Amino acid sequence: MCGIVGYIGPKEKKEILLEGLQELEYRGYDSAGIALIENDTLKYFKSIGKLENLRVKTKNYTSEGFGVCIGHTRWATHGKPTELNAHPHLGAYSFVIHNGIIENYQEIKDELLAGGVNFLSQTDTETIVHYFEKNCKRNGHAFEAFQQTVERLQGAYATLLISEAAPDTIFFAKNGSPMLIAFDGDDVYFASSDSPVIGRATEVYYLEDGEYGYAKAGEVKLFDENGEKSFTRQALTADKVLAQKDGYRFFMEKEIYEQSRVMGETMMGRVLDESIVFDELDNSLFEGIKAIKICACGTSYHSALTSAYLFERIAKVRCDVEIASEFRYKEPLLTKDTLFITISQSGETADTLEALKMAKRAGLKSLSICNVDNSSIVRESDAAILTRAGIEKGVASTKAFATQTMVLWMLALYMGQERATVSSARLKAEIGAMLHTPKALIVTDELHAKLHRLSKRYLHGHGFFFIGRDIFFPLALEGALKLKEISYLHAEGYPAGEMKHGPIALADSELFTIALMPKTMHYDKIKSNVEELSARDATILAISPEPFKLADDFIQTQYSSHPMVEFFEMMVVTQLLALEISVRLGNDVDMPRNLAKSVTVE
Numbered sequence: 001m002c003g004i005v006g007y008i009g010p011k012e013k014k015e016i017l018l019e020g021l022q023e024l025e026y027r028g029y030d031s032a033g034i035a036l037i038e039n040d041t042l043k044y045f046k047s048i049g050k051l052e053n054l055r056v057k058t059k060n061y062t063s064e065g066f067g068v069c070i071g072h073t074r075w076a077t078h079g080k081p082t083e084l085n086a087h088p089h090l091g092a093y094s095f096v097i098h099n100g101i102i103e104n105y106q107e108i109k110d111e112l113l114a115g116g117v118n119f120l121s122q123t124d125t126e127t128i129v130h131y132f133e134k135n136c137k138r139n140g141h142a143f144e145a146f147q148q149t150v151e152r153l154q155g156a157y158a159t160l161l162i163s164e165a166a167p168d169t170i171f172f173a174k175n176g177s178p179m180l181i182a183f184d185g186d187d188v189y190f191a192s193s194d195s196p197v198i199g200r201a202t203e204v205y206y207l208e209d210g211e212y213g214y215a216k217a218g219e220v221k222l223f224d225e226n227g228e229k230s231f232t233r234q235a236l237t238a239d240k241v242l243a244q245k246d247g248y249r250f251f252m253e254k255e256i257y258e259q260s261r262v263m264g265e266t267m268m269g270r271v272l273d274e275s276i277v278f279d280e281l282d283n284s285l286f287e288g289i290k291a292i293k294i295c296a297c298g299t300s301y302h303s304a305l306t307s308a309y310l311f312e313r314i315a316k317v318r319c320d321v322e323i324a325s326e327f328r329y330k331e332p333l334l335t336k337d338t339l340f341i342t343i344s345q346s347g348e349t350a351d352t353l354e355a356l357k358m359a360k361r362a363g364l365k366s367l368s369i370c371n372v373d374n375s376s377i378v379r380e381s382d383a384a385i386l387t388r389a390g391i392e393k394g395v396a397s398t399k400a401f402a403t404q405t406m407v408l409w410m411l412a413l414y415m416g417q418e419r420a421t422v423s424s425a426r427l428k429a430e431i432g433a434m435l436h437t438p439k440a441l442i443v444t445d446e447l448h449a450k451l452h453r454l455s456k457r458y459l460h461g462h463g464f465f466f467i468g469r470d471i472f473f474p475l476a477l478e479g480a481l482k483l484k485e486i487s488y489l490h491a492e493g494y495p496a497g498e499m500k501h502g503p504i505a506l507a508d509s510e511l512f513t514i515a516l517m518p519k520t521m522h523y524d525k526i527k528s529n530v531e532e533l534s535a536r537d538a539t540i541l542a543i544s545p546e547p548f549k550l551a552d553d554f555i556q557t558q559y560s561s562h563p564m565v566e567f568f569e570m571m572v573v574t575q576l577l578a579l580e581i582s583v584r585l586g587n588d589v590d591m592p593r594n595l596a597k598s599v600t601v602e
């Protein structure tokens with residue numbers, strides 16, 4: 001998600017912008033830029049990579065006197081992370097920054113191109129500033145030009161625009177992406193969330209969808225479709241960490257709730273109406289490839305296991321999955337017709353990085369699926385697909401797992417397209433299910449409240465079994481890991497069909513079985529596995545769209561036509577169950593004992 005900061009006033013602006021953007025780094029980004037107007041002249045600086053690069057570029061610059069300024073960190077959606085695509089975007093005498101997606105940007109851009117406007121970037125954002133200047137030239141009144149621009153835009157946006165046509169003004173508009181206005185006397189601030197302005201401003205107004213306007217020193221005019229409107233400021237919190245949690249109790253909780261939104265970003269520009277595209281991949285990567293080997297650790301290993309079913313079922317390509325720490329020392333047989341994929345949220349996991357280096361020494365082509373651009377694993381790989389989950393602060397991984405699994409599903413379908421193993425009807429059905437996934441990830445109050453109530457019964461016992469079949473077996477492994485990590489209770493993920501080969505000996509009323517019972521995948525078989533456990537007095541928590549009368553507890557999920565949609569919905573249930581049990585046990589949900597967010601040692 002992009003970060004936005006703006007300021008009007010006499011204070012030094014570079015530090016306000018850079019420090020403010022630094023507070024938004026947790027959202028993740030791949031480029032950054034600032035623009036200022038002081039003494040009626042425009043200045044701007046942009047850089048790719050981390051904010052430190054922008055600090056280097058601006059080290060000899062300090063602003064002077066009254067002025068307006070805007071700053072932005074970009075998470076690439078349209079166009080690669082380059083300096084040209086970095087915000088702010090420049091017109092002839094104006095700058096704009098934007099978070100979101102302008103859905104009708106192409107039609108506006110085509111009109112502007114036909115009118116002789118030159119575009120420097122591949123972004124949807126640049127359309128805003130050129131359209132503003134087209135309107136401005138026409139009627140000469142900057143705010144009316146901005147008003148006409150906003151009225152034309154469709155989609156999600158939080159945008160700030162400054163112009164030499166109004167050198168003491170910041171124009172703003174908000175629809176679908178967050179943005180606030182903050183106040184300190186006559187000084188006015190803008191930001192995507194609280195943390196950049198905490199400690200600088202004392203009052204805040206959180207813009208609503210459809211609101212826009214302009215700000216000058218000591219004056220903010222707010223409008224919506226009904227014309228000018230009044231607004232009430234409220235006191236701004238002084239607690240930055242609390243602010244970064246956006247009102248949730250833990251980063252992990254926030255990240256579970258974010259899954260629905262970030263999944264849309266993971267798919268953006270990649271899942272099209274009738275095809276999957278990866279701009280970041282060159283088809284040469286797949287030339288001569290007859291098999292896939294995936295290496296990962298922990299939760300990333302679980303998304304890898306899930307994808308093995310998909311690669312073989314959809315792309316008809318053999319797929320082996322290995323735990324990196326085992327792979328490193330097993331003297332593996334590696335052949336050059338194998339594509340070596342590593343999966344890592346951090347991109348710094350030592351075992352996974354070393355496994356990658358082994359594969360490269362053996363001459364294999366490599367692809368990483370990672371959440372952190374420019375990380376060691378990304379840099380070491382021939383190609384990389386970023387999951388775009390945004391920075392994940394909870395040690396127990398949630399949205400990274402969800403987006404890894406989605407990228408792998410997309411990749412299986414992409415390879416199916418390239419290898420002609422998928423019919424157009426199957427392709428459309430899979431894409432339809434993908435596009436429905438963000439809805440399946442929505443956390444309803446009813447579901448969360450039920451899991452909160454139900455969790456009180458699972459605070460002891462001699463252990464948990466999470467059981468599932470097919471892709472729900474790796475999900476069972478992941479559910480067990482989540483619970484272990486943050487509750488410190490013992491849990492195992494197990495193939496449901498394997499319980500009768502030994503583990504069922506553990507069945508009694510103190511053995512808690514979390515049964516993943518999808519309707520779209522071997523339902524009758526999983527049902528009989530669970531009945532065997534219930535017959536031996538195991539306590540059953542069934543998760544299924546189909547009511548199961550032998551369950552001691554039951555979470556009803558939605559009927560779906562696709563197993564992956566059931567997968568993601570059940571994933572949310574297991575994440576919230578672990579969270580609520582951990583909370584009841586009084587554990588540190590975000591930083592569980594003995595664990596680190598990135599295991600950079602063997």
Ligand code: AGP
Nearest residue numbers: 298299300344345346349396397
């Ligand atoms: C997941 O909840 C854990 N924090 C851990 O298993 C993690 O998945 C593992 O250490 C791998 O990390 P990576 O994805 O950053 O490589």
